[in-house]
Amino acid sequence: MDRTASSNDRATEKWPGGAGSIPRRTFLRSVGGATLGGLALQAVAQPAQGAAAGRLRAGAAAIDISPTHFPAIVSGGFLERTATGLADPLFARCLTLDDGQTRVAIVVVDSLMIPREMADSIKRRAESATGIAADHILISAVHTHSAPSVMGALGTGVDGPYAEMFPGLVAKAIEQAVANLQPAKAGWAAVNAPDHTHCRRWILRSDHVGEDPFGARTVRAMMHPGYQNPAYVGPAGPVDTALTVLAVQTSGGEPLAVLANYSMHYFGSGAVSADYFGRFCRNVEKRLAVAPASRPLVAMMSQGTSGDLHWMDYSQPQKPRNIDGYADELAAIACEAIGGIEYLDQVPLAMAETTLSLRRRTPDEARLAWARKIIRQMPDGKPRNRTEVYALEQVYLADEPVRDVRLQAIKVGALGITAIPCEVFGITGLKLKACSPFETTMNFELANGGDGYIPPPEQHALGGYTTWPARTAGLETQAEPKIVEAVLKLLEAVSGKPRRALPVAGGPYLEAVLESKPIACWPLDEIAGSQATDRSGRENQGIYEPGIAFYLEGPDRPAFASAGHAPRAAHFAGGRMKAAVKGLNSSYSVSLWFWNGLPTDARPITGHLFSRGADGSAKGDHLAISGTEPSSDAQGRLRFHNGDPRQKAIVGKTRIALRTWNHVAMVRDGRRVAVYLNGQAAPEIDAEVEPGYAPGDESLFVGGRSDGQDGFEGKIAAVAIFDRGLSSAELASHYAAAERTP
Numbered sequence: 001m002d003r004t005a006s007s008n009d010r011a012t013e014k015w016p017g018g019a020g021s022i023p024r025r026t027f028l029r030s031v032g033g034a035t036l037g038g039l040a041l042q043a044v045a046q047p048a049q050g051a052a053a054g055r056l057r058a059g060a061a062a063i064d065i066s067p068t069h070f071p072a073i074v075s076g077g078f079l080e081r082t083a084t085g086l087a088d089p090l091f092a093r094c095l096t097l098d099d100g101q102t103r104v105a106i107v108v109v110d111s112l113m114i115p116r117e118m119a120d121s122i123k124r125r126a127e128s129a130t131g132i133a134a135d136h137i138l139i140s141a142v143h144t145h146s147a148p149s150v151m152g153a154l155g156t157g158v159d160g161p162y163a164e165m166f167p168g169l170v171a172k173a174i175e176q177a178v179a180n181l182q183p184a185k186a187g188w189a190a191v192n193a194p195d196h197t198h199c200r201r202w203i204l205r206s207d208h209v210g211e212d213p214f215g216a217r218t219v220r221a222m223m224h225p226g227y228q229n230p231a232y233v234g235p236a237g238p239v240d241t242a243l244t245v246l247a248v249q250t251s252g253g254e255p256l257a258v259l260a261n262y263s264m265h266y267f268g269s270g271a272v273s274a275d276y277f278g279r280f281c282r283n284v285e286k287r288l289a290v291a292p293a294s295r296p297l298v299a300m301m302s303q304g305t306s307g308d309l310h311w312m313d314y315s316q317p318q319k320p321r322n323i324d325g326y327a328d329e330l331a332a333i334a335c336e337a338i339g340g341i342e343y344l345d346q347v348p349l350a351m352a353e354t355t356l357s358l359r360r361r362t363p364d365e366a367r368l369a370w371a372r373k374i375i376r377q378m379p380d381g382k383p384r385n386r387t388e389v390y391a392l393e394q395v396y397l398a399d400e401p402v403r404d405v406r407l408q409a410i411k412v413g414a415l416g417i418t419a420i421p422c423e424v425f426g427i428t429g430l431k432l433k434a435c436s437p438f439e440t441t442m443n444f445e446l447a448n449g450g451d452g453y454i455p456p457p458e459q460h461a462l463g464g465y466t467t468w469p470a471r472t473a474g475l476e477t478q479a480e481p482k483i484v485e486a487v488l489k490l491l492e493a494v495s496g497k498p499r500r501a502l503p504v505a506g507g508p509y510l511e512a513v514l515e516s517k518p519i520a521c522w523p524l525d526e527i528a529g530s531q532a533t534d535r536s537g538r539e540n541q542g543i544y545e546p547g548i549a550f551y552l553e554g555p556d557r558p559a560f561a562s563a564g565h566a567p568r569a570a571h572f573a574g575g576r577m578k579a580a581v582k583g584l585n586s587s588y589s590v591s592l593w594f595w596n597g598l599p600t601d602a603r604p605i606t607g608h609l610f611s612r613g614a615d616g617s618a619k620g621d622h623l624a625i626s627g628t629e630p631s632s633d634a635q636g637r638l639r640f641h642n643g644d645p646r647q648k649a650i651v652g653k654t655r656i657a658l659r660t661w662n663h664v665a666m667v668r669d670g671r672r673v674a675v676y677l678n679g680q681a682a683p684e685i686d687a688e689v690e691p692g693y694a695p696g697d698e699s700l701f702v703g704g705r706s707d708g709q710d711g712f713e714g715k716i717a718a719v720a721i722f723d724r725g726l727s728s729a730e731l732a733s734h735y736a737a738a739e740r741t742p
Contacts, residue, residue, distance in 0.1 A: 054100050055183060056099055058097050058257065059095075059096045059179065060094065060298035061298065063170075063173040065091060065092050065111075066086055066090045067148045072159050073148060074159075075149040076266075077155070079155040080155050083148075087272060087273040090111070090273075090278070091110055093108050095298070096132075096181060104351050107139045108300040110277060111166075113150075113151045114141050118150060118166075119449055122137075135353040145269075146273040146274075147271070148272065184345070185248070186247065186249070187342055189341050191336070194239070196329065196330055198310065199236065199426065201237060201459075202229075203571060203713075206711070213386050220461075220464070220547070236549050239263070242263075244440060245334050245341075246260075260302065261301075261304050263306040263429060264311055265306045265307075265310045267323045276323055276327040283327055284334060285299045302442070303446055304429060305430075307453050308425045308426055351410045352493045354407050357404050359402055371394035396471055403451055409487060410494065414440065416441040417443075420446075421446065421451050423445055425456060427528075431502075435499040435502060436499065451471075457478060462573060505568070508742055512737035519723045520538060521720045525717070547574030550571075552715055557739060559737055560717070560738070569715040570715065570716060572716060578699070578702075581721055584698045587668065590666050590721050591726075592609065592610065596659070596713070597713055604710075606635075607712035608703070609623050609625065610666065612697065613693040614694060620697075623666050624641070630648065638652035642691065644690070654677055676732075679732045679734075
């Protein structure tokens with residue numbers, strides 16, 4: 001396991017950057033006034049009484065919020081269920097920080113989701129009791145699927161008696177933490193814990209597209225595919241594997257509080273239970289506790305950006321379930337990181353908040369009529385199956401077409417904390433950490449509300465549960481980039497520094513390719529947007545079509561890594577990357593890396609890697625992986641065809657193993673076409689073939705054919721186009737560069 005702890009002065013996060021600062025007397029909140037980057041923010045001081053100027057004070061508390069009545073309605077499933085007893089206690093845990101000028105409260109609650117309206121009422125109650133302004137309070141849910149329901153979702157209603165007692169108990173945690181304020185010091189660290197979280201949303205093969213609740217075959221990606229399920233190609237997104245901790249001690253060095261953050265959805269536990277979150281907290285408290293202590297240590301585990309993440313690694317055989325072992329392992333990693341922290345007693349604080357109004361994806365009249373017809377046939381108004389659940393959800397969306405979402409950012413010295421009231425995908429967390437002006441950033445999801453999944457726009461095109469319109473996934477398709485932009489502006493505000501630029505691909509392989517002067521070079525390492533950036537300097541930018549996932553693991557060669565940037569690739573699942581390359585002539589070369597995820601017996605042509613020709617036309621230069629045509633012996637071999645039905649396809653010599661990274665280069669020099677695989681001197685294909693594209697046609701396609709047929713299903717990276725025929729020696733030198741250590 002790769003774990004490297006860092007102090008607050010020596011963070012070892014994936015992305016480099018410097019610590020931000022802000023005048024201690026400045027506190028930012030969204031109350032109108034001056035505009036900063038489109039956000040309404042005003043500098044105000046939040047008085048903190050009883051603290052020496054600049055010296056940190058902290059207080060922590062844990063209040064038992066376990067239900068006292070049973071059966072209790074439990075959240076977390078498609079349909080409503082109840083629990084008859086308590087498996088382990090639930091808590092609301094609060095950490096309050098005060099630097100003499102600013103006071104903030106961070107609350108982590110053992111609950112699935114808390115509606116924004118309820119969170120706001122808790123904050124108002126706490127503000128009245130403690131004097132902490134409501135917009136200085138962050139309230140988040142851990143997302144246990146085994147707690148009583150305080151928010152209706154899908155087929156589950158609200159447990160009325162529990163929802164009535166819940167706000168007062170959470171507010172009490174804030175009050176108690178304030179009462180416990182004392183001189184303190186703090187530090188933070190981020191470590192890599194890659195073995196405990198994985199992508200649970202996987203891309204389906206094109207011949208296994210699933211049906212959504214509305215009867216349409218739209219599902220190209222779905223959560224929980226099953227272990228090594230051959231119907232799925234691979235993960236739909238990257239994973240944020242960072243375990244981040246904020247540790248607080250008394251001025252005398254006794255452990256006072258630990259706030260951890262990790263991007264793992266939940267483990268799975270019998271109700272009523274705090275799931276692994278509660279076990280983690282108890283384990284950390286046991287490991288770090290000292291006796292005698294003036295006050296018990298309070299450990300908190302908050303939910304990171306885990307909307308598409310879970311503990312199961314579906315690429316491997318199934319392992320036995322062991323929630324206690326899982327929580328213990330994570331606690332050990334956290335405590336190891338805490339052991340390397342250097343503590344400071346001067347920790348400047350700042351906080352900013354804003355509210356976005358976002359549209360929901362409301363049903364049209366036809367879908368609403370469909371929903372109402374189904375609802376009329378429900379005998380007691382409660383859904384009994386998936387169709388009835390989503391029929392009801394359409395009415396809820398139609399009744400409330402706009403939602404206000406509360407966003408926050410907190411500065412704790414050189415640590416940034418963000419709060420988003422949604423189930424956030426791992427890729428979104430990586431964007432925020434990459435661009436944050438703080439050296440270390442932890443992202444809270446399901447904070448200050450519960451407004452459902454926010455898939456990035458490209459994930460909406462792949463469909464699946466996390467995109468189906470409902471209260472659990474109803475926000476507009478552009479919600480994610482809007483939220484990311486707003487949160488980054490908040491981070492800039494509290495840090496007093498601009499955001500960092502996203503890192504770009506580098507390393508020995510790309511350097512070698514660029515030395516050969518390509519006229520287009522697309523690393524395909526984008527994390528967002530619709531444009532494939534050309535690194536050649538020729539501005540031959542490409543465009544991603546819908547049906548492509550971003551930022552997946554790239555070629556498994558050392559030369560693709562560079563400072564602050566792991567190898568990345570685009571996953572093609574129905575879309576193409578297209579470009580018009582200026583200066584392309586009849587002698588040209590293309591090189592790229594690919595990872596095929598579709599079995600080669602699935603269809604006649606497994607998938608097209610590259611195509612040159614007019615958009616919509618079958619004629620062109622088409623490089624593909626063969627399937628069952630022209631014969632079963634061709635399966636898994638490279639295939640070239642010019643789109644002329646009278647011309648036979650030309651097939652290579654080598655079978656390419658499924659789910660492996662390979663390099664391919666195609667060289668056209670007049671009528672001659674040569675195709676090379678993995679740096680070999682001898683070509684796989686060497687033939688005289690008339691060009692299928694029209695003279696002067698500069699249209700190129702990656703991951704699909706010019707007419708859209710037989711798209712590639714897998715990952716492609718590091719595409720380069722040259723306006724000349726490269727020699728086999730030059731291509732071999734590029735391939736050799738891939739083995740260099742950066």
